[in-house]
Amino acid sequence: MARETVPKKIALDIPANFPAVLDDPDNPLTEQGVALGRLLFYDTRLSGSNKLSCASCHHQELAFSDGIALSNTGESGQTLPRHAPALINLAWAKSGLFWDGGSTNLESQAFGPLTSADEMHQNLSELEDELKAVPDYAKRFQEAFGTGVKSANIAKALAQFQRTLISGNSRYDKYIRKEDGSILTHQEIRGMLLVNAKCRSCHSGELFTDGGYHNNGIDKDFSNASLDGLYQGRSRITYNPLDLGKFKTPTLRNVALTPPYMHDGRIKTLAEVIEHYNSGVEVSPTTDVLLSQNNGQAGVPLSLQDKSDIIAFLNTLTDEDFIRNIKFNKPNLP
Template identity: 60%
Template sequence: MKNLAFHIAGLSFVLAACHDNPKVEPGSQPYQFEVPANFPAPLENRENPMTKEGIALGRLLFYDVRLSGNNKISCASCHEPKLAFSDGKALGNAGVSGTTLHRHAPALINLAWAGNGLFWDGGSTNLESQAFGPLTAADEMHQDLFELVDELNAVPDYVTRFKVAFNEKITSQSVVKALAQFQRSLVSASSRYDKYRRNEPGGNLSPQELIGWQLVQEKCQGCHAGELFTDHDYHNNGIDADFSNDALEGIFQGRFRVTYKTADIGRFKTPTLRNIALTAPYMHDGRFESLEDVLDHYSEEIKTSPTLDLKLPEKGLKLKEEEKKAIITFLKTLTDQEFITNPEFSRP
């Protein structure tokens, strides 16, 4: 299937056997999740509790090309730490087939707080089921899950690590559980903005940046809400007026592709604004190359349709040039250098 985010919610059943056992496995150490002072509490995950061993295993797997059918592609091939775990491309073609995908690779940021579905259309219910999508998609990693288990079982270190982390033999379910634990550990909360909010050293914002912050609160936080700068919901933000593309399996129909509710036509998941200066290009199809392009869209180029989000005026936000500059200046304060250079997140 030729897209980064196809609907695999049906695969979530494979984790059902884990639901009755929220305890950390013998021999593994619980991971003490440190919630940033300016953040809300993360989502509780009793089915796959984070451990030091599970996260370390997930990190190894995230960078391991064995996860792809041709043993040349890893998760990191499309999610680079220096780009806040995005790939810098509008539509990637790094998959096994070399085919250009129809969806932009999302950044992996603060996923411990991500509820209400994953992928641009919410086609997966959690990080565990989500991982099966890119692992098995023909135009992405195209891995046979039985072959993957055999390959990992041939590595004694992996056999030991899976036993310690999950107290079981290697299975495709434990592979995605480890990947999910690592991804939930990817917390970005040390930007200059965060330090300003927590009154920490290095947390100074200029007058222009403060004006930009006020404008973001007024103009953007209806969707890019709170300290996470996303409401984890789905919105039609006016980038298209026509969503009829049956030949592409409804890729541009957004949330409708999952729910089949007409109110969801053209609605896509709100990405976080954190590290936004690093994750260009923008939108679900990467159509906007720069933040300037994004603001021009919201200011003057809104396209109307029956499902256009009510938070958006049909004639656009009508931002002045100095307001656009102030907003972009503020958005750059959300760049977290500690996050993208954290050795705990880098290639082992």
Template identity: 60%
Template sequence: MKINFSYSILLSLILTACSKKESVDPEPQIYQFAVPANFPRPVFDIENAMTREGIELGRMLFYDVRLSGNNKVSCASCHDQKLAFSDGKALSNAGVSGTILHRHAPALVNLAWANNGLFWDGGATNLESQAFGPLTASDEMHQDLFELVDELNAVPEYVKQFDLAFKDQISSQNIVKALAQFQRTLVSANSRYDKFKRNEAEGNLSSMELRGLELVRQKCQSCHTGELFTDNAYHNNGIDADFSNDQSEGLFQGRFRISYNPADMGSFKTPTLRNAALTAPYMHDGRFTKLEDVIDHYSGEIKVSPTLDKTIPTNGFQFNPDEKKAIMAFLNTLTDEEFVTNRELSRP
């Protein structure tokens, strides 16, 4: 009887402890990704399933200056929500060293559909691997990953959040997984154009805006494809003709720097047209300060080289003034005010 009584108490204590553990430390909740009605299906990394806990952790990390070596730079330093997660600079100097970078910081938008490499030259295969670049680059966040893990381990809230998100300790792999999960929630699909496309309220387009849409579909569709307004591919769009004297580690040779395919010389990743009115300056080096400059370039300022994209006429598209105004009018309909004010994407 004594043994049975002790066994009963022990079993009761174990079950109580398990019950408490389950109530305090539940399994991560799978995030139900809502695909906009006019969008294609996204591409997810099956080894990094999106969870509510992982996304919230990624959001905390995205805005945390602890991710930089000097504790002064966060991801948001170069990716500002009110600018559609761009930074408004041609070339940023917000990194730890203060050095002006060689490439323009791209806007972060609809990354769940980015299935063909990241960075302007496609040098990263996915969001998880991409994050290691800015985290460790000496002119960007310049963080030692071992020190970062130690630093976050000293913060009880992070220890708790990593356990909730991954059932695991803090590690550099889990840091980039959380960042990737949050960035995949940066979905912009509620512009006036989208509401027009889905026959929703406030979705009316003027005759000039409709004419601009028609022109974009006729002239720009080969690169700025579909509802994403990007093909996520790489093209030489005629902003340069000579790539032979590049002293910056091949950065201005574009995709060729990664692929070593001569056909890729001068080719850069197609940015989306979504929120284009908010993401100036433009191109991989931020050379164009206004959208009007971009339209002028495609209209008749093309620099011809052997790898110029075949869909771009060597003399440009020769837009007349009314067509330029129409294109501008349409591009403004792609601004998503809900995206740039969504509190779920803002600093925690």
């Protein structure tokens, strides 16, 4: 009788300047689970037409974003109403996923794009049958989870792989950790101080996000019943009118690699993002008071030099190791 393989538990490689992260007791990280999740992430079998994978909209060279404001590469060809987020440091994502927090964890999040008619449009029962027919997958699911191919374990494997997508080796990180030869220029340091003073209320900590939801003043009218309230932000989930127009704070890590910006990709460049906060904040009852930095009025006053220095600093958050890490790239699929 063949001896049963016990999944080998592994720990995340956490950068020294990062906060601790707790393993998920319902889906502990294992060598076999991560390897399986990586295969599934790149496998077009996960879509109904066998033409799309998770990686179709999350490219490693773009910090697992897609560089498109609103994609129409899904199964239906319809333009999606929201921008595909970058996949960075998701092991710390404990306050909801999607732009409105509509999913509580990575495991449940996976079923959204998998089953959406406008995205991967996959029938989960058919997907199970399709993967069961591949001997290598049948073996890997048994080794990772002790069961055959099940949709719940597809989601678990994908979640395990995505939790390993840790970005913490930028020039900024090396400077903060005082690694040998790591320096920032005077302009970059001034930009860092400006970001710390003016942006850190939302883009907080070493993750450069508070994981929360804010109305950052890109709109003042949130009525769009025809789109199922998608522009209403967090209130679509909580039904709390105080959450109207609030969207999840994205990380600033690798931000130079992930244009366009905002939940619908409407802003093309970092310079335009900064100008929005400087002069373009739209005021509504739920606009975040943290943006009232102009003598109590909405806006974050910045000089031309301030804007240039902030962009210089944001570029130090680009992690070249992350976008080249061979542990994250496309493997040979079974």
